[in-house]
Amino acid sequence: MFSLVYKSIAKPSFKQEAIQEMLELARIYNNSQGITGCLLYYEGIFIQYLEGNQIKVLKLFDKIKEDLRHTQVRLLSHSEVEQREFKEWDMAFENCDGENEHMSFLKLFANDYTEEESIFWGRTSKVTFWKEVSKLINKKSPLKSN
Numbered sequence: 188m189f190s191l192v193y194k195s196i197a198k199p200s201f202k203q204e205a206i207q208e209m210l211e212l213a214r215i216y217n218n219s220q221g222i223t224g225c226l227l228y229y230e231g232i233f234i235q236y237l238e239g240n241q242i243k244v245l246k247l248f249d250k251i252k253e254d255l256r257h258t259q260v261r262l263l264s265h266s267e268v269e270q271r272e273f274k275e276w277d278m279a280f281e282n283c284d285g286e287n288e289h290m291s292f293l294k295l296f297a298n299d300y301t302e303e304e305s306i307f308w309g310r311t312s313k314v315t316f317w318k319e320v321s322k323l324i325n326k327k328s329p330l331k332s333n
């Protein structure tokens with residue numbers, strides 16, 4: 188199993204409604220390719236975690252990089268992983284802006300995640316970060332697969 192994390196900057200015209208529409212299509216595609224993951228939106232920044240077959244994930248990442256709805260797509264990490272963190276989710280989504288009780292403590296970490304080569308972010312803490320996100324999302328919607 189392969190996982191990849193990137194961050195990007197949302198175009199100001201790419202708003203919540205349009206993001207939801209994009210997600211509907213993304214989930215259909217991801218489901219057909221056995222790709223799961225999570226997209227976080229935080230103050231105009233996307234951080235996405237993709238997991239699945241390496242070739243399929245990289246093929247999707249190539250498409251995402253070309254997408255004009257965001258810019259400055261930058262790979263943050265990639266690695267072999269033993270198991271999925273988001274196995275119930277064709278693509279979970281969390282908007283961390285505004286009043287979001289579930290994610291409020293993660294905001295702090297999301298902020299750090301966006302820092303350039305932060306020393307704080309060794310591999311272990313990145314893994315911990317996504318495990319925490321997955322726990323929160325599953326707690327929030329335990330029976331919902333998307």
Ligand SMILES: Cc1cc2nc3c(=O)[nH]c(=O)nc-3n(C[C@H](O)[C@H](O)[C@H](O)COP(=O)(O)O)c2cc1C
Binds near residue numbers: 212214216217226257
């Ligand atoms: C932030 C962001 C995340 C995206 N995540 C996915 C995704 O997980 N799966 C997906 O199929 N498309 C995703 N897309 C959309 C792709 O960039 C692309 O539009 C889609 O794969 C359709 O590509 P195609 O028309 O070349 O087939 C994402 C786009 C953005 C801007």
